[in-house]
Amino acid sequence: MNSTFIIRNLQLHGLLIPKISPVLNFSDFLGAVMVRWGINRDNYRVEPGLYAIGNPGSDSDVFVTANYKLTFDNLRKNLSGLDGWILVLDTKGVNVWCAAGKGTFSSKEIIKRLKIVSMDKIVSHKRLILPQLGATGVSAHNVREESGFNVIYGPVRASDIKKFISAGYRSDREMRKVTFNFTDRIKLIPNDFIYGKYYLLGALIIVYLLSGLHSSGISFRDFSGSGGPAILKVFLAYFAGIIITPLFLPYIPGRHFSLKGFISGTIVFLIFLLLEPSGMNYFETFSWFFIIGAISSFTAMNFTGSSTFTSLSGVKKEMKVFVPLQIGFAAIGIILQVIGKLI
Numbered sequence: 001m002n003s004t005f006i007i008r009n010l011q012l013h014g015l016l017i018p019k020i021s022p023v024l025n026f027s028d029f030l031g032a033v034m035v036r037w038g039i040n041r042d043n044y045r046v047e048p049g050l051y052a053i054g055n056p057g058s059d060s061d062v063f064v065t066a067n068y069k070l071t072f073d074n075l076r077k078n079l080s081g082l083d084g085w086i087l088v089l090d091t092k093g094v095n096v097w098c099a100a101g102k103g104t105f106s107s108k109e110i111i112k113r114l115k116i117v118s119m120d121k122i123v124s125h126k127r128l129i130l131p132q133l134g135a136t137g138v139s140a141h142n143v144r145e146e147s148g149f150n151v152i153y154g155p156v157r158a159s160d161i162k163k164f165i166s167a168g169y170r171s172d173r174e175m176r177k178v179t180f181n182f183t184d185r186i187k188l189i190p191n192d193f194i195y196g197k198y199y200l201l202g203a204l205i206i207v208y209l210l211s212g213l214h215s216s217g218i219s220f221r222d223f224s225g226s227g228g229p230a231i232l233k234v235f236l237a238y239f240a241g242i243i244i245t246p247l248f249l250p251y252i253p254g255r256h257f258s259l260k261g262f263i264s265g266t267i268v269f270l271i272f273l274l275l276e277p278s279g280m281n282y283f284e285t286f287s288w289f290f291i292i293g294a295i296s297s298f299t300a301m302n303f304t305g306s307s308t309f310t311s312l313s314g315v316k317k318e319m320k321v322f323v324p325l326q327i328g329f330a331a332i333g334i335i336l337q338v339i340g341k342l343i
Helices: 026-036 069-078 096-102 107-116 132-137 140-147 158-166 182-195 197-211 223-247 257-275 282-306 312-342
Strands: 006-012 015-020 049-053 061-065 084-088 127-130 150-153
Touching: 026 069, 026 182, 061 069, 069 084, 069 158, 084 107, 096 132, 107 140, 127 132, 140 150, 182 197, 182 223, 182 282, 197 223, 197 282, 197 312, 223 257, 223 282, 257 282, 257 312, 282 312
Parallel strands: 015 049, 061 084, 061 127, 127 150
Antiparallel strands: 006 015, 049 084
8 A cells, every 4th residue: 555654764683664754644634534434444554564653772662553554643643753663463454442352453463573573673672562452352471471572551542652651651540541432433424324335225225116016006107206205214214323323322322322223213203203294104104113213223233343332242242132123123114114005
């Protein structure tokens, strides 16, 4: 990929080490915007290996990170004014938190990468600074036994690194606190919106086919009469799960994302119920309660993979309970639609 962040190369102990800039350029900002919208997401990565920032020496700190470029960029911009080494692991282009869960941000990969770059020849100390969110994938004692390097877990946010170092490599309570605030959630919405496009397309196809069903047979001539509003309802159900639920996450009752999504979908249904002119029978009307609720709940549940407030076991448990309910609600909604159109 594009390596405009490399200033020049350093020759050290027979290794060619790229020296990088802490300043993000237009290419970096453009890449970040694109990846937020799911464009080139799978290839947005940097080469694993060792990088230099500032003018590091043998006593400079070693910061370990993932090779997802968004993560890499966030770290290097927050190291501005510091002299250090950045050890980039091969996490297959996945961020630290997700890679730790997948097993690519791991003790094995750290040990392997330390040997490849001959880290023991580069620095005179035995100190590695790891992001706190990578702790679930790393066994500090295994790293120490296999490589001789000691793992120090830094703060949750890269923006606290300088404060962390100044405090003698100690994190206070605020540095350890994992947040998922409004800004964090907004950043994740575009990618999730694009990621679920095939689910949206599938729902739209089903609604289109249902719109052609009438008591007198099948016809799509009057699609704008019933099909148009139906498609709008599907879009807003998707909107409720992908956008409304994350934005208002702390204020929507319930613990499970699926339940929160269902509540958002119910609100959308009630709005339609109040605004929609008469014309549909009760079967068609209440079919949308089940269809909108199922779509909104399912799409909101997918947001669990973007939140640091969930765990793999918790997500599996939630899916085991709610996916059958979502399928059931969708099926009931479709059946009520068919009955309403045939009577």
